[in-house]
Amino acid sequence: MQHHAPTRPVAPAPIQAPVTRRQRITDGVRDSFSAGLGIFPLGVALGLMVVQAGLPWWLAPALSLAGFAGSLELLLVGxxxxxxxxxxxxxTVLVVNFRHVFYAFSFPLHLIRNRWARAYSVYAMIDEAFAVNASLPASQRSAPRVLAMQVACQTYWVGGGLVGVAVGAALPAPIKGLEFALCALFTVLTLDAFRTRGEIPSVLLAGASVTVALLLTPDVAMFTALLLFVALLLVRHALTVHRSAPVAADA
Incomplete structure (x- = not known):
């Protein structure tokens, strides 16, 4: 004779509260903190360069609003x-900012329904915003979070430029070397975006693209490297799909 132990009722899974719009905006601002650590001092460098070049102070915020692109603005000052x-x-504007065309392929613009908000998101699609968004899982992305992150990044940039103008006007002698903040910022963002082993091939492809571009077309190395890198990524994607196709068919 078999005795069955009484079954215990299974407790229902806790119901998670839906994420509010305010929470998504807060998350977006929080996402911007890592990039903001580099954007703000770079904006200060821009303001200092404007003052030291003998240009009017209002050029710093004017450039930051009319053409929101850090590396380009530093070049434009000179x-x-x-x-x-x-x-x-x-x-110069075409070559330096042409990389933004490729950003649009994977940036989540489809999440932003309002046409004015989408236009701003396209305008504010800087390197730092793209890198921060790329590190987020697709399930955590939303229009309020993306837009809040982009607005915060531009606030750091414009604010840094104004601080740089004020500091430059108060200093008796020029300061050199602050433009290195751009290289340091890109280095940190690259390490953060490629910190998983699965992206090591992308890092190697990027390095190979830059090397070939510097050797073959040093005058337009960035433009050549971007085109070559995209081509290599497409080849890698095609090979990945081809290798996974038999597995999917067998399943």
Whole structure:
């Protein structure tokens, strides 16, 4: 004769409260903190460069609002100070910012329904915003979180520029070397984006692209490296799909 032990009722799983819009905005601002540590001092460097170049102070916030792109703005300060021809300025803008075209392929613009908010997100799609968003799981991305992160990043940049202008006007002598903050910021963001072993091939492909570009086309190395890197990523994607296809068919 078998005796069955009484079954214990299974407790229902706790119901998680839905994430509110305010919480998503808070998360977006929190996401911006890591990038903001580099964006703010870089903005200070921009303000200092504007003052030290003998340009009007309002150029720093004007550049930060009209053309929100850190590396380009640092270049434009020198080009404006030396009265560079407009054609050379236009070509520089195209080459330096052409990488943003590739950002749009994977940036979650589809989450943003409002056309004005989407236009701002395209305008504020800087390197730091792209890198921070890439480190988030797809399930945690949302329009309020993305937009809050981008607004916070621009606030750090504009605020840093104003602080740099004020500091530059108060200092008796110029300060050199602050532009290195741009290289340091990109280094930190790269290490953060590729900290998993699964992305090591992407790091190697990026390094190979930059090496080939510097050897073959040193004058437009960034443009060549971006095109080559995208081509290599497409080849890698095709190989990955081809290898996984038989497994999926057998399953």
């Amino acid at each position: 080009m404006i100070a030396t009265a560079t021809p407009l054609g050379a300025v236009a070509l």
